[in-house]
Amino acid sequence: MLESTVAAIGPLDESAMAAARELHGRLTKPAGSLGALEPLSVRLAGLAGGCPPPLPEPAAVAIFAGDHGVHAQGVTPWPQEVTAQMIGNFLAGGAVVNAFARQAGASVTVVDVGVATPLPVDPAATAAAGDTTALAGPRLVAANVRPGTRDMTVTAALTRDEARAAVETGIRIAQELIDAGAGILLTGDMGIGNTTPAAALIAAFTGVDPAQVTGRGTGVNDETYRRKVDVVRAALDRHAPDPADPLGVLAAVGGLEHAALAGLILSAAARRVPVLLDGVIAVSAALAAAAFAPDAVGAMVAGHRSAEPGATAALRHLGLDPLIDLGLRLGEGTGALLALPVVTGAVRVLHEVATFDSAGVAEK
Ligand SMILES: O=C(O)c1ccc[n+]([C@@H]2O[C@H](COP(=O)([O-])O)[C@@H](O)[C@H]2O)c1
Numbered sequence: 001m002l003e004s005t006v007a008a009i010g011p012l013d014e015s016a017m018a019a020a021r022e023l024h025g026r027l028t029k030p031a032g033s034l035g036a037l038e039p040l041s042v043r044l045a046g047l048a049g050g051c052p053p054p055l056p057e058p059a060a061v062a063i064f065a066g067d068h069g070v071h072a073q074g075v076t077p078w079p080q081e082v083t084a085q086m087i088g089n090f091l092a093g094g095a096v097v098n099a100f101a102r103q104a105g106a107s108v109t110v111v112d113v114g115v116a117t118p119l120p121v122d123p124a125a126t127a128a129a130g131d132t133t134a135l136a137g138p139r140l141v142a143a144n145v146r147p148g149t150r151d152m153t154v155t156a157a158l159t160r161d162e163a164r165a166a167v168e169t170g171i172r173i174a175q176e177l178i179d180a181g182a183g184i185l186l187t188g189d190m191g192i193g194n195t196t197p198a199a200a201l202i203a204a205f206t207g208v209d210p211a212q213v214t215g216r217g218t219g220v221n222d223e224t225y226r227r228k229v230d231v232v233r234a235a236l237d238r239h240a241p242d243p244a245d246p247l248g249v250l251a252a253v254g255g256l257e258h259a260a261l262a263g264l265i266l267s268a269a270a271r272r273v274p275v276l277l278d279g280v281i282a283v284s285a286a287l288a289a290a291a292f293a294p295d296a297v298g299a300m301v302a303g304h305r306s307a308e309p310g311a312t313a314a315l316r317h318l319g320l321d322p323l324i325d326l327g328l329r330l331g332e333g334t335g336a337l338l339a340l341p342v343v344t345g346a347v348r349v350l351h352e353v354a355t356f357d358s359a360g361v362a363e364k
C-alpha cells in the first residue's frame with residue numbers, strides 16, 4: 001500500500017497553473033495584490049489539474065494519537081495518561097480543536113495509532129474501518145499498532161514493520177476521508193512527549209543540529225530543555241538514521257502519530273487533494289513524506305509557523321511559507337484550522353471574482 005501510494009504521486013499540472021496565472025491577470029484587482037494567496041491558488045490548480053480548482057470543502061481534521069517510550073527520559077512534565085484523557089476530551093467536543101473545527105465547519109476524526117494507557121471512552125463509540133459517516137465526527141478509529149513507542153535512547157522506537165503499519169494507517173484514513181467527500185485534509189496530533197521525536201526527525205532529515213531544532217514543547221523548564229536536547233542528540237548518535245531511508249528514520253527516532261501523518265500526507269498527494277499542515281509534529285512528518293516522494297510537497301500547504309524552532313527548519317527544508325504566524329504551540333490541528341479560511345479564500349477568488357472585461361472596469 002505504501003509503495004503504490006508513493007508511485008501514484010506526480011508533479012503539478014503546468015497547464016492548469018498557467019491557466020490560473022492567466023486568470024489572475026484578468027481579475028478585478030491589481031496584479032499580485034493578493035500576495036501569498038495568488039501562488040497558493042495557482043499551486044492548488046496544478047494539484048487539481050484544472051482551473052479553477054475545486055473549493056477545499058468539506059474539510060476533515062485527522063488527529064493521530066500516540067505515546068512515546070522516550071517519556072521515561074523526563075522530556076516533558078506531563079504524565080503519559082494525558083494523551084488518552086485528551087482523546088476523551090476530543091470525543092466529547094471539549095478541546096480547542098473542537099471549538100475551531102466547529103467554527104470552520106470541519107469534521108474531527110481521532111485515530112488511536114499508539115496510545116499506551118486505557119482510553120476513557122465507551123468502545124461502542126469506536127467507528128469501524130470503512131465507516132461511511134467519516135465526515136460526521138467527532139469519531140474514534142481504533143488502529144493501535146502498539147501501546148507507545150520504545151525509548152529511542154535505548155533502542156529503535158519502532159520496528160520497520162510497526163512504522164509501516166502506522167504509515168499505512170494514515171494512508172487508509174486519508175482514503176476513507178477522501179472517499180467520504182473531503183476536499184481538504186488537515187493534520188492533527190496528540191501525544192505527550194511527541195515534540196522530542198519531532199525534533200529528532202527534523203534533525204535527521206534536514207541535517208540541522210539538535211540544539212537548533214529542539215524546542216520547549218508544552219513549555220518545559222531550562223533543566224528539562226537541556227535534557228531534551230541531549231536525548232535527541234543521543235538518539236541520533238545511537239541510530240545514525242539515513243535520511244534517504246524514511247521508513248528507517250521513522251522506525252529509529254519517530255513516533256506512531258508522526259508515521260501515520262506521513263501516510264496521510266502521501267495519500268492526500270496521491271489523490272491530488274490538498275493537505276493543510278499544522279505544527280511541528282506535522283512538518284516533521286511532512287519531511288518523511290517528502291523523502292518518500294518529493295512531489296508530495298505539491299499537495300502540502302503550511303497552515304502556520306509553530307513556536308517550536310524545528311518547525312521553521314522543516315518548513316525551510318520543504319520550501320514552504322506558513323500562512324499564519326501566531327506563536328501557537330498547541331498541536332491537535334488548531335493552527336491548520338485557523339488557516340483554513342485563507343486557503344478557501346485563495347480558491348474562492350478564482351471562482352467568484354469578476355474579470356476587468358466582464359465588470360467593465362478599466363485596466364491601466
Ligand atoms: O503543534 C505544535 O507545534 C506543538 C508544539 C508544542 C506542543 N505540542 C503538543 O504538545 C504535546 C507534546 O508536547 P511535549 O512537551 O509533551 O513534547 C503534543 O500533544 C503536541 O500536540 C504541539
Ligand SMILES: Cc1cc2nc[nH]c2cc1C
Nearest residue numbers: 078082190218330331332
Ligand atoms: C492539556 C494538553 C492539551 C494538548 N493538546 C495537544 N497537546 C496537549 C498537551 C496537553 C498537556
